[in-house]
Amino acid sequence: MTLLIATIVPILIIDLPFSTTADVIAIVGLLAIVRFFTALAGMDVGTSFGGMGASREMMIASLAEPAMLITVFTVSLSSHSTSLSQIVQTVANSGILATIRPSFIFALWAFLMIAVAETGRIPVDNPNTHLELTMIHEAMILEYSGRHLALMEWASMMKLFLFISLGKAIFLPWGIAQSDQLIAIPMALGFGILKFTVIGFVLVVFEMMLAKMRVFRTTEFLGAAFLIATLGMLFYFILES
């Protein structure tokens, strides 16, 4: 499933062969299916930890998903399309000045908060913890070992990679290859590696600075993300039309 999403997200070039099959709403849906099966796998082992992790994951998911959809709508409003390639193309061609708009910046802000929650990083979830009170994603895959664990870890890392490249594609698309020229692809690769390095560095700095918040505080965190995304959408209608 994660692999399927990876075929839709424009990482290096815009004109992807699979981009017409699914739009951003479908990506949110596919991510939900991934989460659903991970939760099932967590409950499958039959221990209490798996069920607890699954229920916590579902709590976060149910709050993060509407916020994610609103963010996607906000971004797609200005490009008049929910197709990811179309959105990226519009943003990439509009220049830096046109992106300093409240709706765009609020959408970026909400997206960062949701991405942190969905990929299970600090402050919502700690991917390295095995403390029973705090773990969410780890609790689900606690009983797995060997190649199954490797597959699950791989999937969750790929999810992080996808979220970073999704954010990078929508909000920082400059340097992405737009044409079929061969020279554009290595250039996009260079820009992409640079952006990944910067984003990874920022992620590490933030994880060092923050402490994990209480599980019941995540509802407020994601509520704030939802609020910011909704405000971004309203600002598009109020201030920019």
Added chain:
Amino acid sequence: MTQQVIEQIIIMLAAMILLTSFGMLVQRKIYGLISLFTWQGVFLAITTAFVGYVAGRHELYISSLLTLVLKVILLPLILRRLIVKLKIHREIDTIVNVSLTMLLGVGLVIFSYQITAPIRELSTFVTQSIIAIALATVMIGLLMMITRRHAVTQIIGFLAMENGLFFAAVSATYGMPLVVELGVAIDVLIAAFIFGIFFFHINSSFESLDVDQMASLKEGN
């Protein structure tokens, strides 16, 4: 700087003003509330100066300076001193339901967008689109006064409402006449002093600043 860039900056600052009012709506700690109020004052002062520059109304610079002195320096200072004197700086206000309050706030934004539509169509100013934001700031300040129990947070809600009114005046008519503005500024300052005196009285007779305690004044309880 070109006209378009400044308009974009004004729009961005208007968005930040509304965001700070939402922040105040859900902030529990009193100190956090005051710093958010200060930030709202900062954004308001910068917006006023930019609107004055775009519109060529130089008296708005004086309004901006007045906002900076009163709402960024003086009022937060008075509020902080009050909180230290009343020994409530670690107190946390209760909010009935954070997510419900947030949704009500979003509803108020849509509502004020709807009711300012006639003004927006008549107005020819560059600030015509932010009238709705200004009205929403007023309404959220009112909502904050309704949902809070603590006397100090209610007063901050009132001051946020006054910020919204000032913002509405700037965006709808490029500011009130300077005499009116000076009068309002002095009124707000005196109101802050009177509130301070009231706080001391409430605190000494009820030993709390929770306004629910005042229900015991009613007859027949």
